[in-house]
Amino acid sequence: MTPNTPGIAPSPPPGIRISTLLLLLGLLALVIASFATLPLQWKAFFTFDALRTARDFLGGFAPPESAPNFLRKTALAAAETIAMSALGTAFAAAAGILLAVPASGRFGASAKAFTRMLLNVSRSVPELVWASILLVAAGLGPFAGTLALAFHTSGVLGRLFADALENTSPLPESSLRLNGAQAMPAFLYATLPQALPQMLSYTLYRWENNIRAAAILGVVGAGGLGQMLKYHLSLFQMHQAATVIIAMLLLVAFVDAGSFALRRLLMR
Numbered sequence: 231m232t233p234n235t236p237g238i239a240p241s242p243p244p245g246i247r248i249s250t251l252l253l254l255l256g257l258l259a260l261v262i263a264s265f266a267t268l269p270l271q272w273k274a275f276f277t278f279d280a281l282r283t284a285r286d287f288l289g290g291f292a293p294p295e296s297a298p299n300f301l302r303k304t305a306l307a308a309a310e311t312i313a314m315s316a317l318g319t320a321f322a323a324a325a326g327i328l329l330a331v332p333a334s335g336r337f338g339a340s341a342k343a344f345t346r347m348l349l350n351v352s353r354s355v356p357e358l359v360w361a362s363i364l365l366v367a368a369g370l371g372p373f374a375g376t377l378a379l380a381f382h383t384s385g386v387l388g389r390l391f392a393d394a395l396e397n398t399s400p401l402p403e404s405s406l407r408l409n410g411a412q413a414m415p416a417f418l419y420a421t422l423p424q425a426l427p428q429m430l431s432y433t434l435y436r437w438e439n440n441i442r443a444a445a446i447l448g449v450v451g452a453g454g455l456g457q458m459l460k461y462h463l464s465l466f467q468m469h470q471a472a473t474v475i476i477a478m479l480l481l482v483a484f485v486d487a488g489s490f491a492l493r494r495l496l497m498r
Contacts, residue, residue, distance in 0.1 A: 291472035300470060304458065304477045311454035311481065314372050314447070315440040318379025323433045325380070326387030333392035336417075346389070353385025357443045361452045375452030379440050390432045394425040434489045441485045445478045455481070 274280060295301075331337070333345040360378035368374040402420035407413070448456020455478050462470040 290468040291475075293469065294472040294476055295469040296473070300473065304455070304473055307453075307455045307458050307474075308477050308481050310372055311441065311444045311448075311456075312485070314376045314452075314454055315379060315437060315444040315485075318376045318444070319383060319433060319437040319440050321376070321380035322383035322387050322436070323429075325384040326391050327429075329384065329388040330391030330395055331417075333388060334395040336395075346392070349385045349388040349392075351385070352381055353383075353389065355382060357382045357447060358450060361447045361450050365451055370451040370453075372453035375444060375447040375454065378447060378452065379443060382443075383436050383440060387429075387432060387436060391425070391429050394428045394432070395421065398424040431493045434493050438482075438486055438489045441482055445481070 329345055329349060332341040333349060335342045357378050360381045361374055364374040364377050364381075368377060398421050400421075402424070403416045406416040406420050411419075444452075445455045445459075448454040448458065449460045451457060455474055459471055459474045459478070462468075462474060
């Protein structure tokens with residue numbers, strides 16, 4: 231019999247739990263308190279003087295610098311930004327896989343709690359803070375930026391990889407173990423292939439984010455397009471800064487499109 235059969239009352243809609251209602255009310259109170267406490271000067275922002283100042287400032291960027299030597303320098307900085315993000319993401323993916331195994335509970339509750347705490351600490355520190363710390367040890371340049379991306383992203387990917395491993399079906403690995411396979415081969419042939427497409431998708435997505443982060447890390451001296459942007463803005467060389475900003479936008483758009491296509495290909 232279907233739910234529309236005469237004589238059978240439809241089931242009542244699920245009610246809202248008290249905890250969900252309290253959470254929504256708390257979020258609403260937080261938003262209201264944020265607007266009430268922050269000195270948001272909306273009137274000053276939408277005045278004619280503010281609009282005229284913004285127009286004059288943006289007009290200083292035109293036209294972008296198009297000298298061949300400067301374009302070549304910008305292309306090299308863009309390649310350095312790509313290299314920083316790619317290496318940082320690769321190091322983070324390798325570390326994330328190693329940390330995700332104990333973080334998924336395969337070595338007991340103590341190892342899981344400790345590893346997850348380590349991952350939380352790693353990803354709770356922003357890339358700019360990691361770069362500022364590592365610049366003292368590694369010096370100015372892309373090496374510090376690459377390490378900063380790796381340290382932060384390893385915490386993010388490690389947590390995502392651990393969750394992916396926990397959500398896999400245990401039956402294939404259990405079947406291999408019952409037939410005499412050792413623990414590591416059973417994990418590599420049964421559990422890891424289930425989570426690998428999702429892990430690769432997470433890695434590509436984080437690479438997209440690291441392209442943007444690598445472009446910003448140069449502001450603290452970590453190389454790449456960000457360092458060029460800071461240099462030219464500090465000297466009020468707006469035409470050169472405009473070229474660097476355009477290169478950033480094109481680089482991010484190119485990587486986003488390529489990463490999206492790869493993710494679609496992997497998830498088929």
